Amino acid sequence: MYNEKEIKDQIKKIFFDVFQNINENNFVWEKQQKDYENWDSFTQLNLITLSEAKFNISLTLDEAIEIKSASELLECIKSHII
Amino acid sequence: MNIIDNLENNSKEFPNKIAIVFEEQKISYKELHDQVKKISLKINELDKGVISLISENSILFIITYLGIIRSGRIAHLVPPEISEINFNNQIKSADSQTIICSESTFHNIVKFAEINIPILKISELKEQLKNKENYLKENQIAHLIFTSGTTATPKGVGITHSMLNFTTKNIIGILGYLNSDIDILPLPLYHSFGLGCVYTSLTVGSTIILHKDASNLENLLNSIKKHNATTFAAIPATLIKFLKSKNIDLKNYFLNIRLIITNSTSISKETVQNYKQILKNGNIATYYGLTEASRSTFMVFKKNSSRDESVGKSAPGVSIKIDNDEILIKGKNVISQYWKNEIADKNITDSWLRTGDIGFLDNENYLFLKGRKDDIINIGGEKVSPFEIEEVVKEIPEVIDVAAFGIKNEIFGQVIKLHIIKSKELNLDKSKILIHCIKNLEKFKIPNKIDFVEEIPKTSYGKVKRFMLK
Numbered sequence: 253m254y255n256e257k258e259i260k261d262q263i264k265k266i267f268f269d270v271f272q273n274i275n276e277n278n279f280v281w282e283k284q285q286k287d288y289e290n291w292d293s294f295t296q297l298n299l300i301t302l303s304e305a306k307f308n309i310s311l312t313l314d315e316a317i318e319i320k321s322a323s324e325l326l327e328c329i330k331s332h333i334i
Numbered sequence: 335m336n337i338i339d340n341l342e343n344n345s346k347e348f349p350n351k352i353a354i355v356f357e358e359q360k361i362s363y364k365e366l367h368d369q370v371k372k373i374s375l376k377i378n379e380l381d382k383g384v385i386s387l388i389s390e391n392s393i394l395f396i397i398t399y400l401g402i403i404r405s406g407r408i409a410h411l412v413p414p415e416i417s418e419i420n421f422n423n424q425i426k427s428a429d430s431q432t433i434i435c436s437e438s439t440f441h442n443i444v445k446f447a448e449i450n451i452p453i454l455k456i457s458e459l460k461e462q463l464k465n466k467e468n469y470l471k472e473n474q475i476a477h478l479i480f481t482s483g484t485t486a487t488p489k490g491v492g493i494t495h496s497m498l499n500f501t502t503k504n505i506i507g508i509l510g511y512l513n514s515d516i517d518i519l520p521l522p523l524y525h526s527f528g529l530g531c532v533y534t535s536l537t538v539g540s541t542i543i544l545h546k547d548a549s550n551l552e553n554l555l556n557s558i559k560k561h562n563a564t565t566f567a568a569i570p571a572t573l574i575k576f577l578k579s580k581n582i583d584l585k586n587y588f589l590n591i592r593l594i595i596t597n598s599t600s601i602s603k604e605t606v607q608n609y610k611q612i613l614k615n616g617n618i619a620t621y622y623g624l625t626e627a628s629r630s631t632f633m634v635f636k637k638n639s640s641r642d643e644s645v646g647k648s649a650p651g652v653s654i655k656i657d658n659d660e661i662l663i664k665g666k667n668v669i670s671q672y673w674k675n676e677i678a679d680k681n682i683t684d685s686w687l688r689t690g691d692i693g694f695l696d697n698e699n700y701l702f703l704k705g706r707k708d709d710i711i712n713i714g715g716e717k718v719s720p721f722e723i724e725e726v727v728k729e730i731p732e733v734i735d736v737a738a739f740g741i742k743n744e745i746f747g748q749v750i751k752l753h754i755i756k757s758k759e760l761n762l763d764k765s766k767i768l769i770h771c772i773k774n775l776e777k778f779k780i781p782n783k784i785d786f787v788e789e790i791p792k793t794s795y796g797k798v799k800r801f802m803l804k
């Protein structure tokens with residue numbers, strides 16, 4: 253099982269893997285999808301797929317569509333595993 | 335000059351030279367020729383029409399096959415592991431009049447057969463009978479192969495003697511087969527790749543070291559050493575297994591090998607480059623072709639060549655063009671029609687065969703394959719070849735084998751799913767695979783689903799049967 257810090261660390265790592273230009277210095281939990289240069293529908297799919305693989309969960313289509321920031325992804329994942 | 339003429343000439347020129355070695359058995363060119371002649375006399379005794387031949391690799395398989403075609407009959411080649419349904423479908427479609435099978439397949443074949451036609455054991459054909467000889471005609475069909483293929487419906491493909499002569503001449507000319515070669519052959523003989531190797535060796539008068547199959551890697555390597563082999567024919571999967579085997583000094587085993595010939599299913603750039611390093615005194619080569627259009631291109635990967643992902647240029651006398659991304663082939667190696675199949679015949683127009691393969695020609699007319707027309711995955715309008723995904727995933731050391739294919743998705747129409755066979759000794763989790771893909775592929779090519787599996791359905795040629803995965 254993961255504690256909240258471990259979940260947060262994992263999500264940050266997912267963002268670093270998916271967005272090559274994001275790192276510890278410029279990562280912002282509340283930054284919205286529209287404010288990212290390259291968060292399109294394929295990026296969304298990859299964020300969800302990688303999250304599902306890391307946490308061994310399965311998100312519904314509705315959940316997947318709703319996620320618009322790192323913090324929303326965090327809340328969604330927490331609802332599945334905590 | 336056909337294979338039978340060449341065999342006869344070789345049997346006169348060097349009667350005692352060993353033509354084939356199989357396990358503990360050996361047969362010289364003279365003995366081979368004599369036995370083919372005897373079997374062909376017996377074949378003449380049988381009911382007219384197509385003869386279905388079902389056997390594992392053996393010297394007797396080759397003798398019987400050559401005996402059938404020497405009699406001017408059509409040999410319908412059937413994989414020994416065929417299912418009951420496919421067997422009966424093929425026998426009916428081929429309109430077979432006699433079945434000849436090996437000892438080990440006899441029991442199943444008798445059980446399977448719905449049609450009442452004679453079923454003979456290969457070993458029973460050895461008795462000599464006196465009869466008038468028939469002889470093959472060049473434009474006659476030599477053998478009939480049903481393409482189990484990568485699509486759902488098998489199609490009968492009749493290969494004529496003149497097509498075989500044309501293709502054999504190209505193989506010898508381009509790959510430089512010589513009378514002095516010792517050829518390791520672990521491929522199934524009921525397929526075009528394996529049988530083409532037999533034609534090549536018996537035409538130039540080299541020696542075939544026949545293996546039952548390629549499952550025992552150690553046995554193959556020892557065979558290469560023991561016989562001082564100079565050529566080795568293998569599907570890409572066998573070559574990859576060698577690379578993944580630990581503690582084997584491949585350079586040492588392949589020291590005398592002047593040629594590794596493989597077919598074009600999915601040989602990766604990485605595999606080619608590895609073998610370029612391993613072969614000190616030789617080259618790896620591939621070809622592209624279908625049963626319907628065998629050996630249409632050839633590619634010898636020279637040490638300094640930069641096109642390690644290409645399947646080469648069209649063979650002499652063969653033309654290739656691209657129409658709407660699909661590869662079309664025309665030449666003396668191409669069938670003029672399928673076996674009693676008017677629907678399949680629509681793939682042939684003005685002698686051009688539509689292959690169903692997707693690819694492109696570069697500015698120097700080298701052909702590159704991108705996948706099967708039916709296999710291309712369409713993700714929100716972006717077209718993705720499963721080959722490309724598979725090649726990237728195969729770079730992960732813990733991955734033994736992978737198949738990529740499209741599955742339905744509500745938003746994108748299709749997304750990519752992977753079936754992966756992973757190493758039992760090493761740990762591998764799905765996120766590692768995804769991160770590797772993210773780093774090495776465009777974002778629309780990242781797989782969405784991954785299953786770890788024990789087996790990936792493939793043809794005996796090594797091509798993934800994607801229609802079984804979707």
